[in-house]
Each structure stands twice: as C-alpha cells, then as structure tokens.
Amino acid sequence: MSAETPRSQATLSALAQLDERSREIFRQIVESYLATGEPVGSRNLSRIIPMTLSPASIRNVMHDLEEAGLIFAPHTSAGRLPTETGLRFFVDALMQFGDLAESERNAIEAQVAASGPDRSMETVLADASQLLSGMSRGAGVVLTSKSNARLKHVEFVRIELEKALVVLVSEDGQVENRIVPIPPGLPPSALVEASNFLNARIRGRTLTEARVELQRGLATAKAELDGLTQKLVEAGFASWSGGDPADRQLIVRGQANLLGDLKALEDLERIRLLFDDLESKRDLVDLLDRAETAEGVRIFIGSENKLFSLSGSSMIVAPYRDGQSRIVGVLGVIGPTRLNYARIVPMVDYTAKVLSRLIG
Known part of the structure; x- marks a missing residue:
C-alpha cells in the first residue's frame, strides 16, 4: 500500500x-x-x-x-x-498507517465481493460506496467510466419525425438512453439497418474499443450503408463518446454521516458547504479524475484542491482496475479534515483491491 x-x-x-x-x-x-x-x-x-x-x-x-x-x-x-x-x-x-483487523477485511470481502447472477456492476459499486461510508463515518464515493462497460446491444427507436432514441445495453445490465437527430428524409428501414450495423461490431467490446472498430468499419461501409444511415450511425455512437462528466458514473453514499459530529455553528456551515461541493458533480469528477493517475491511495486535504477550499474537507481515494490492470475508476471517502487517516487509508486501499479482483 x-x-x-x-x-x-x-x-x-x-x-x-x-x-x-x-x-x-x-x-x-x-x-x-x-x-x-x-x-x-x-x-x-x-x-x-x-x-x-x-x-x-x-x-x-x-x-x-x-x-x-x-x-x-x-x-x-x-x-x-x-x-x-x-x-x-x-x-x-x-503518521504510521495501521492495518485492517481481520473482521474488517471479512466485512469488505462479504459486502463488495458477494456475487449473484442478478447483481449488476452498478449495485456492486453502490455497495462499495455504502460500505466505505459506514466504516469511515464519512461519505463514500465511487467514480467509474461508463465507457469501460462491455456492450451487449444497441437499438434506434424513432420518437419524433427528426429525432430518435438510442438505447445502449451493457453486459452488466446497465441501460443508457440518448436522443439524437435524424437526418431529414431518413426511411424507417434505416433505423433497423443502423442498429444491425452497430450490433455486429460492438458486442463484447467497451465503448473505447467499439469506437476504434466503428471508425474502421465506417471507412469500408460505403457500399453497405447509404449516406443518411452512416450519419445516423455516427450520431448515435458519438452521443456516448464525448468524455463529458455525464458519461462518468458518480455514486455518493452516507452524506448524513457528516452531520453526526458537529460541535459548533461553524461546523454546520462547513458541512453545508461540503454538501454544496458534493452536488457539484463536474468539480468532484475532475478531482477524482486526478486520482486515476495514482498507483495507490491519494489524499487531498482542504484547500489543496479548489473543490474543498471553502468547506475545509479531505478526501482519501484509490484507483481500482480491471483484469488487464487498466484503471477503470476510483473509490474513497470524503469527510472533515480530521478524518482518521491512519485507519481509512488501509480501508480504502483494501476495498479498491477487492473490487479490482472482482472485476478482473
């Protein structure tokens, strides 16, 4: 660690x-x-x-x-x-970092690694966030890139004359919808054709991998697809590949824990500011993105980052990886600057390793 x-x-x-x-x-x-x-x-x-x-x-x-x-x-x-x-x-x-008790390790293993046929990755991540919140008495946070999910199916559904709903289903059960413009004059058969074209190329791939395959496929698909259908395919797939914070899944659990140790009115104001920080998804995602370059646990204290400059809070986070050792997200704990760092650092580190094992 x-x-x-x-x-x-x-x-x-x-x-x-x-x-x-x-x-x-x-x-x-x-x-x-x-x-x-x-x-x-x-x-x-x-x-x-x-x-x-x-x-x-x-x-x-x-x-x-x-x-x-x-x-x-x-x-x-x-x-x-x-x-x-x-x-x-x-x-x-x-500071000397402690080690987790056997009972704490078992609790993390039981809650994060408990698997079942209907347990989606989103549920696993939410459970990890809830676990960290409960064990730390802070707020548990998990950030993952939706582009790392393996894709299963895509479908175009016309909802207006010049708009279509694109439905993307991942292997872990997540369903995402986007509305895209339809080129004027597009026949109904083009929606089916675009769906078939994408499904032949995306199944089992991540969005990143599918994007590469799609670019390669479109370069040779002119004989297979007419111009309007190509535009529909490009619009549908581009709606997931912009790297916008909306394409990052952010889970926060246990904000109420932060209200349990208030000592003065200024503490209440600090917590109010922290809640405002947590509502600012873009800034929190940007901060967690910085932790994705770390090899191990990363600690942010107070005004070292702009997000917590007013609330005077701290965050302890660690990246977790897939079976190819690629970082696919970060998880951790947010709380007041007087977090129990020595205890929470090994807790976050071990949870990240258990989650990495599960994904791998």
Missing part, C-alpha cells in the same frame, strides 16, 4: 528541520485534534507527551511550530490546532 501526496518532498525536508521534542509536541497536537476536534494547550500537552517538559518549554516549541505554519490558535485561548499545511506534513512524514 502506498499513500501518494502532492507535497511529500517538501514535508520530508521540513521534518529534517524538527528536533525530537518539536516533532513529539506537534504529533500530540495533531493526534489530539484528530481524536477530539478541539485545540490543545501547553498544560495538557505537558501531561501527555512521553518526556518531561514544563508548560513554558512547550509554549516555546508551540511558538516555533506556529512560526513554521504548522499550527495556529483558533481564538484567544492557549490551545492550538494544526493548519492544513500541518496536517499535510503529519500525513506525509509522521
């Missing part, structure tokens, strides 16, 4: 500049925040750090950590919280 983060070199460099005392005090501030969400002061730190230091000595170290941009005072109290930079530093350089 690997947790890839955007600033690992910078944080490792910063780590080398902290002595053992500063490192331990900083660790305790972050771990206290992740556990309680509350600022911690020098007096409490002097009781919990595994070394003998006076509150005055700890305050001096805290001042240095604040100067370095790793912690801040949320108000006039003596307590401190980690900044987003501090959280990134902690995740990259100081």
Whole structure:
C-alpha cells in the first residue's frame, strides 16, 4: 500500500528541520485534534507527551511550530490546532498507517465481493460506496467510466419525425438512453439497418474499443450503408463518446454521516458547504479524475484542491482496475479534515483491491 501526496518532498525536508521534542509536541497536537476536534494547550500537552517538559518549554516549541505554519490558535485561548499545511506534513512524514483487523477485511470481502447472477456492476459499486461510508463515518464515493462497460446491444427507436432514441445495453445490465437527430428524409428501414450495423461490431467490446472498430468499419461501409444511415450511425455512437462528466458514473453514499459530529455553528456551515461541493458533480469528477493517475491511495486535504477550499474537507481515494490492470475508476471517502487517516487509508486501499479482483 502506498499513500501518494502532492507535497511529500517538501514535508520530508521540513521534518529534517524538527528536533525530537518539536516533532513529539506537534504529533500530540495533531493526534489530539484528530481524536477530539478541539485545540490543545501547553498544560495538557505537558501531561501527555512521553518526556518531561514544563508548560513554558512547550509554549516555546508551540511558538516555533506556529512560526513554521504548522499550527495556529483558533481564538484567544492557549490551545492550538494544526493548519492544513500541518496536517499535510503529519500525513506525509509522521503518521504510521495501521492495518485492517481481520473482521474488517471479512466485512469488505462479504459486502463488495458477494456475487449473484442478478447483481449488476452498478449495485456492486453502490455497495462499495455504502460500505466505505459506514466504516469511515464519512461519505463514500465511487467514480467509474461508463465507457469501460462491455456492450451487449444497441437499438434506434424513432420518437419524433427528426429525432430518435438510442438505447445502449451493457453486459452488466446497465441501460443508457440518448436522443439524437435524424437526418431529414431518413426511411424507417434505416433505423433497423443502423442498429444491425452497430450490433455486429460492438458486442463484447467497451465503448473505447467499439469506437476504434466503428471508425474502421465506417471507412469500408460505403457500399453497405447509404449516406443518411452512416450519419445516423455516427450520431448515435458519438452521443456516448464525448468524455463529458455525464458519461462518468458518480455514486455518493452516507452524506448524513457528516452531520453526526458537529460541535459548533461553524461546523454546520462547513458541512453545508461540503454538501454544496458534493452536488457539484463536474468539480468532484475532475478531482477524482486526478486520482486515476495514482498507483495507490491519494489524499487531498482542504484547500489543496479548489473543490474543498471553502468547506475545509479531505478526501482519501484509490484507483481500482480491471483484469488487464487498466484503471477503470476510483473509490474513497470524503469527510472533515480530521478524518482518521491512519485507519481509512488501509480501508480504502483494501476495498479498491477487492473490487479490482472482482472485476478482473
């Protein structure tokens, strides 16, 4: 398992500049925040750090950590919280990722890998999202490309004089519809002809593979198809191949979990902003797309990405693959910046591996 983060070199460099005392005090501030969400002061730190230091000595170290941009005072109290930079530093350089308990592994295997003849891939992905939500107490997210589904059947159905409904059925049971324009003067027989032409070339292929085959077929199909039917074929297939966010299947489960740990009105406002973020499908899809280039788990914290710049949220995601080791989607958890990173990272990583095994 690997947790890839955007600033690992910078944080490792910063780590080398902290002595053992500063490192331990900083660790305790972050771990206290992740556990309680509350600022911690020098007096409490002097009781919990595994070394003998006076509150005055700890305050001096805290001042240095604040100067370095790793912690801040949320108000006039003596307590401190980690900044987003501090959280990134902690995740990259100081945190030790745990391992899943056997019971957690079994739960993931049972829910994600439970197969049945009528269980579509969409159901599997929804179950994976719900599972991550339940285990993390955050929102579970799954993004997959519809273009990776294996195709079974396509059919053109006229719905108006110059419009047709194109129905595309995948082997996993998903059905997608698009409305396309019909060339003026197109006879009814052309709809059947276009359907037959596509069905002979798409069955068992992904959209990407079928697109290549279609381009090859159209180049030699002039004797087989008249000009109007060719236009219909091109319009029908192009309606699925634009790479638009609408062609990405996004599943979010467990938003209500994010309401369960509110401590103040500002927390409620943060969650409201996060809900707005989750409704912004295009931005979320763009963010998850960035995770598809990762080899392992990827962690996004707060304003490191524009999507969460206002709500101050974090996302832990990992790609999953098909039987040819091609990345076909990403899954993960969204929540407040004080997510239990050490526990959720191996959870997301293992779920992605189970899903990859199932798809492969």
